[in-house]
Amino acid sequence: MTRQIILGMHLGNGYGALPGAWRAPGVDPTNYVSFDAKVRHGQAAERGKFHFLFLPDGPSLVADIENEPPHFNLDVMLTLAAVARETDRIGLIATGSTTFNAPYNLARQFKALDLMSHGRAGWNAVTSSGEDVAANYGARLPSSAERYGRAHETIQVVQALWGSWGREAWVHDQATGAFANADEIAPINLRGQFVGSRGPLYIPPSEQGQPVIVHAGGSPNGHELAGRFANAVIGAAFSIEDARAQRTAFRDAAERAGRDPDEIKYFPGLMTTIASDRRTALDRRIALTQRTFPQRAAYLMQILGLRTEAIRLDEPLSAAQLAAARPSPQDPRSAHALKIAREGWSLTDVLAHGVIDYHPVIVGPAIEAADHMQAWFEAGAADGFWISPDIYDDGIDAFVDGVVPILQERGLFHQDYAGSTLRDHLGAPAQYGVDPRAMR
């Protein structure tokens, strides 16, 4: 079978990736608390045969709350519980902190989601990296070494708990009265420097055995953690070179951990505003983000090495400015930003291209998104992508109806789900019991 692109859909706060999405015409401003909305968005992605939903999380209120919604779901597990009940095939990946959760609590809830979804659950194991998060737990943020030390132990304990029921442990034979085979259910008795658990868990295997481990990040400690445990990495990269280097770093880390590098899939992000033409798409993004442009223009000038006085948002940079511009090596987006500025767009339009957004941004026809993904995929920079539409309500549909068919025609994307579990979708084997490699 030829290798194909794997796609994940970002599900955040119910509105979309752009700060003004909650105010857009046709968007219900109560989507933040609406599980109907989240289910609808999950179903829209499933209609497009997306392999998984990705729900980031950070237990803190960090938004400019007077003007913008929080970034995340009310609760990622409850959202996925609702989506699990009302979808059939799409994978369900939620973020859970290894620093601020007990392993037993992570193990039981993700495994319950896995049973509930018939084998579609994944755990994005992150260490949490903000003092604001730590403060909500009445703590200071531990050092990176400590956080990653605890993360390694936590994932080991969680996986051991998941594996504490063997594949055939759950007999439930009404005729003989055998509910379970106790020989296949064992305590784990793990005790590390940071966490421990006796076990066993009380939950039998799911259709995929146990949930998939995912990691999001890109620090050297993150490479190490993902290399050892993860089947998928949620990444962020602004160029093919950057993405390829990241993907290679994760693959190398997997090899160092004694694994086949193909076991770890790397997914950089992509933000999308899909419209019939560039102008329409730019205008849509302007409406959704304009409020932030004065501040962003100043930042843009700065990373181009230009003075920030007298910014004229409605005009292109002058020939003198373009000549003087020096893209900052501190910001990987600056070279691309200058390239767009040189095309002669007004400063507003340059910003509307998303040149200083969190990920590469497609602002235009569906084919541009398809071309972008094909180029990155074929250059070995990605195994797939996680997509952040500008507005979920119609942005998912625009992608599904516009981009997906192009990828399918090119043979780059599956026509339908081949399997039923998240492990099937990622090409990861089912996991029963404890993977001995993970216990070293």
Added chain:
Amino acid sequence: MTRQIILGMHLGNGYGALPGAWRAPGVDPTNYVSFDAKVRHGQAAERGKFHFLFLPDGPSLVADIENEPPHFNLDVMLTLAAVARETDRIGLIATGSTTFNAPYNLARQFKALDLMSHGRAGWNAVTSSGEDVAANYGARLPSSAERYGRAHETIQVVQALWGSWGREAWVHDQATGAFANADEIAPINLRGQFVGSRGPLYIPPSEQGQPVIVHAGGSPNGHELAGRFANAVIGAAFSIEDARAQRTAFRDAAERAGRDPDEIKYFPGLMTTIASDRRTALDRRIALTQRTFPQRAAYLMQILGLRTEAIRLDEPLSAAQLAAARPSPQDPRSAHALKIAREGWSLTDVLAHGVIDYHPVIVGPAIEAADHMQAWFEAGAADGFWISPDIYDDGIDAFVDGVVPILQERGLFHQDYAGSTLRDHLGAPAQYGVDPRAMR
């Protein structure tokens, strides 16, 4: 308005309260992992206008797993998420440990459930009391004083986080672009001896403001905790006198905490096997529990002060045994057990009456359950009951179709839900912001 009985439905492992429920004819042995089953059971209770579902929890595997299922849900929060989506009115109470959860995690997940269910969530705050549970968290069980000290702080922090968004904080006005009113969102900055949090939470009020606090238990420390914080208590009592004493203890504790004692509702448990006549009901219970009878018979003899040799399960106690019997004051069930034995039933039938079950047991026609509840309710021994049917699949329906109409005819039970939130159902006022009484 006259006082009426409040009813809760116990939702445990998907099968029912009796150990053999999973093997009963017509029961799907996979109900343990089936969220369809839990939803069906929740809907059945809602059809009967039950005020709430009660999901106990204890993060441990304690069952005789070769023969019997675990007692609890795979995950109480995910179960209630599914039920919330597929019911409209019934209250949703899940158990969450104050000892083995961070307050911020409890706060976010219960409040998210509250939004998801449009104001129907309740948190049964318990301290957890088994070394088996503690071991799953890599810990020893803290002393009672420590557990309850942490419980008081945890509930305070959770309630403060729930109240960290004022009633009108969430503006979400698309026209003006005001997402929230930051003046009504405040950090909580609580730091106790055991737990702390900075806050604020990132979740606006629900239709009932915030979830209801429930407690289950009956130790003096539990009275104190419930008296201060709880609107409802899940109890266990074997006689009217016992229940009345417990109810009074909780009401007194509420008064000591400066509250109106009517703010705290006391619900003893009731197990039911409803059938057209006693014999049919006994046979049903025999089929579901017989396996345990040899062991239980020995215990029964013991609490009656009788020798345990040569137990004849199929015969009544002899005249000599009945004459020699001395109910043990150590077990509150022994007097009632002797009364049933004196009626001349075989030892098997005596046990099938549930004389040594966890709660009083109704084994017979619906009217007996109605009479029991009326007597307790009118004697001031209960504000309502939580019901544990033998088998959920048909036992909930038997209660709803048999017992509920009798209670309604007698004017003891509502004809329909009067309000839409759990606070409405319990007669508790909506709670916005922080209740200053709770912060003392």
